[in-house]
Amino acid sequence: MNVRRTIAAAPVRLFVALLLLGNAIASAQTQTDTISLERRVLIATRIYTAGQTYFAHWDADASFDIDREYASYVGAITRPIDRREFDLASMAFVAKFANGHTWFGDWWLRRRDGQRLGFYAHPIAGQWVVTESTLPNLPVGAVIERVDSTPIATFYSANRKYLFGSDERWRERTLFEHPYLFPSRFDLGLAGGHTVRVERSQPFMFHGDDAISDSVTLTRDSVLVIRIPSFAKPQFEDSALAALRKQPSPRALVLDLRGNHGGAVPNRLVRALMDRPYHNWLQSTPSSVALFRSWGVLGWHSALAWTTDAMTVGKPAYSGPVFVIVDGGCYSACEDAVMPFLDNHRATIVGERTAGSSTQTTTIDLGDGMAIGIAAVQFRLPDGRRFEGFGLEPDVLVPTRIEDLRAAADPALGAILRILRPK
Numbered sequence: 001m002n003v004r005r006t007i008a009a010a011p012v013r014l015f016v017a018l019l020l021l022g023n024a025i026a027s028a029q030t031q032t033d034t035i036s037l038e039r040r041v042l043i044a045t046r047i048y049t050a051g052q053t054y055f056a057h058w059d060a061d062a063s064f065d066i067d068r069e070y071a072s073y074v075g076a077i078t079r080p081i082d083r084r085e086f087d088l089a090s091m092a093f094v095a096k097f098a099n100g101h102t103w104f105g106d107w108w109l110r111r112r113d114g115q116r117l118g119f120y121a122h123p124i125a126g127q128w129v130v131t132e133s134t135l136p137n138l139p140v141g142a143v144i145e146r147v148d149s150t151p152i153a154t155f156y157s158a159n160r161k162y163l164f165g166s167d168e169r170w171r172e173r174t175l176f177e178h179p180y181l182f183p184s185r186f187d188l189g190l191a192g193g194h195t196v197r198v199e200r201s202q203p204f205m206f207h208g209d210d211a212i213s214d215s216v217t218l219t220r221d222s223v224l225v226i227r228i229p230s231f232a233k234p235q236f237e238d239s240a241l242a243a244l245r246k247q248p249s250p251r252a253l254v255l256d257l258r259g260n261h262g263g264a265v266p267n268r269l270v271r272a273l274m275d276r277p278y279h280n281w282l283q284s285t286p287s288s289v290a291l292f293r294s295w296g297v298l299g300w301h302s303a304l305a306w307t308t309d310a311m312t313v314g315k316p317a318y319s320g321p322v323f324v325i326v327d328g329g330c331y332s333a334c335e336d337a338v339m340p341f342l343d344n345h346r347a348t349i350v351g352e353r354t355a356g357s358s359t360q361t362t363t364i365d366l367g368d369g370m371a372i373g374i375a376a377v378q379f380r381l382p383d384g385r386r387f388e389g390f391g392l393e394p395d396v397l398v399p400t401r402i403e404d405l406r407a408a409a410d411p412a413l414g415a416i417l418r419i420l421r422p423k
Contacts, residue, residue: 033083033112035368040077040086043366044070047094047104054362054374056285057099057388058301060166069096084109087370091162099375099388100357101332103164107369113180114204122173122328127191128152129402138188138196141406146189147182166357166389169328173355177207208232208261214239221417224250231333232263240269244317252321252420254413258351262332262358270337272317273347277310278340281358281379281387303378311340321420322347325412326394331355335392342392343382348419349394351412356391 048070058064073093077086087106094104119133121144128144147155156172159181165171175181185199211229215236218225224247226240244253253273270278284305324338324347335358341347359375366372379387396419398412 033108035083035086037078039368041074043370044074044077044090044093046364046366047090047372048073050362050364050372050374051094051097051102054286054376055097055099055102056303056359056376056378057097057102057166060389061098064096064098066096069093084113088162090370091164094372095161095164097164097375098166099359100164100166100170100355101359101361101373101375103373105371109180110204113184115179115184115200116202116205117176117179117182117198117200118202119198120176120207122176124400124402124405127402128156129405131400131405135196135198139406140408141402142194143191143402144188145191146187148186148189166355170331170355170357173328179204206232206261208259211236215243217243219247219250220413221420222251223254223417223420224252225254225256225413227256228260228266230260230263231266231337232261234264236263237266237269240266241272241317244272248318250318250320252323252416253318254323254325254416255347256325256413257330257334257338258325258327258412259329260331260334261329262334262336265333265336270340271313273322274311274313274340274344275316275319276344276346277312278344278346279310279382280308281336281339282307282382282384283380284378285376323416323419324349325351325416326354326392327352327400328355328391330392332358335387338392339381339387342395348396348416349392350396350416351394351398352400353393354391356387356389358387 048066051066070093073089076089076092081089083106087104087109090104090106094102118135119130119138121128121130123129124131130138130140130142130144133140133142144152146152150158156175159175159178160171162178162181163171163174165174179200182198182200185197188196188198190196208230209232213233213235215229216227218227224243226243228236228240230236240255282305284303287302287304289302322341324341326334326338326349330338331354335354335356338349338354342349358379360377361373362376363371363373381387396415398415401411403409404411
C-alpha cells in the first residue's frame with residue numbers, strides 16, 4: 001500500500017526513548033548489586049516477549065532460534081548470580097538478535113562499572129587503531145596489541161557476545177564504547193613495545209555525548225565545511241543551519257558526518273538542501289493475526305510493508321554543489337539523513353561505507369534502571385535493496401588509513417577539493 005508520511009516523527013521517538021531512559025536512570029539510583037530470582041525471571045520473560053512481538057528483522061538470520069536461545073538464557077540467569085552477571089547474560093541473549101538497534105542496558109552497571117576509557121579504537125586494515133584519545137600518552141593512530149596480557153583479538157572474541165550489531169564491522173567498532181567490559185585499570189600494550197596505563201575514573205558517557213553542542217565550520221578554497229558530530233542534540237542541526245544562513249553562497253558545501261552516531265533525524269537540514277524530490281525508506285513491521293496463523297495462512301513472523309510518496313521540495317536554502325563525508329561511524333539517524341541525498345543524487349557521498357543500522361526502536365523500561373530497545377521496523381533502500389547490516393556505499397571511496405590519522409590528514413576533504421578544482 002502507499003502511505004503518505006514524513007520522517008518528522010523521529011524527534012518524538014527520540015524524546016520518548018530519552019524519557020524512558022531518564023526514568024531508568026532515576027530508578028537506578030537506589031539499586032544494589034543483588035537482584036532476586038523472581039525479578040530475573042520476570043525481566044527475562046518480558047525481554048523474550050518484547051522480541052517476539054516487536055522485532056522486525058527475522059529474515060536477517062534464518063539460523064536464529066529464539067526459543068533455543070531463550071532456554072539457554074533462562075538456564076544462565078536462574079543460577080545463583082549477582083546483578084552484573086545477570087546484566088551480561090541479558091546482553092548476550094539480546095545480542096543474539098544481531099541487530100544494532102536491539103539492545104539491553106542497565107544504568108546500575110554503567111554507573112558502577114562504566115567509567116570512561118578516555119579513548120576509542122576500532123580495526124583499520126586488520127589492526128586495532130586508536131581513533132580518538134584524551135590520554136596524553138596515547139596518540140591517535142597508535143596500534144593496540146594487548147589488554148594487559150591478553151591479545152586484543154582474543155579480548156574482542158571473549159566480549160563479542162555482549163555487543164549489539166547488525167554486522168561484524170559495527171560490533172568491532174563498539175567494543176571500546178562498552179567500558180564496563182574492561183578492567184577498572186589495565187595496561188594497554190601498543191605496537192613497538194610501548195605500554196600505556198589506563199585507569200578509568202570519569203563517569204559513563206555515551207560516545208559522542210562529550211561533543212560540543214555546536215557544529216564546527218571552516219572554509220577551504222571558498223568551500224563551506226560543516227562538521228556535525230552528532231544529531232543527539234537539536235543544537236547541532238541549529239548551528240549547521242545558522243552557518244548556512246551566514247554564508248548562503250559558498251562555491252560548494254560539505255557536510256562532514258564522520259563518527260556521527262545519530263539521534264533525531266535532521267529533517268530541517270535535509271529539506272533546506274533539497275532542490276529535487278526525494279524518497280524515504282521502504283519500511284516493514286511485524287504483523288500477527290492469530291486466526292490466520294491457526295489456519296496456517298501466515299507464518300509466526302509475517303510482516304506489513306509499505307512505501308512512501310516522493311517528498312516534494314520548496315526553494316532550497318542552498319542550491320550549489322553538496323558533498324557529504326561519511327564513514328563506518330555514521331549510524332542510525334546519520335544514515336537517515338544521508339540516504340535521500342544518495343538516492344536522488346543531490347549530493348556526492350565521499351568516504352567509507354556507513355554502519356548499516358537504522359529503525360524505529362521500541363524502548364521498554366524494565367524497572368530497576370534497566371531497559372531494552374527492539375528494532376520494530378526494517379528499512380530498505382527506495383529501490384528495494386537491503387540496508388540493515390550493509391550500509392550506504394559512497395560515490396567516492398576514500399578509506400581511513402593509519403598514516404592519515406597519525407598525520408591529522410584529511411584525504412576525504414582533499415578528494416572533494418580535487419573534484420572541484422577547475423579542469
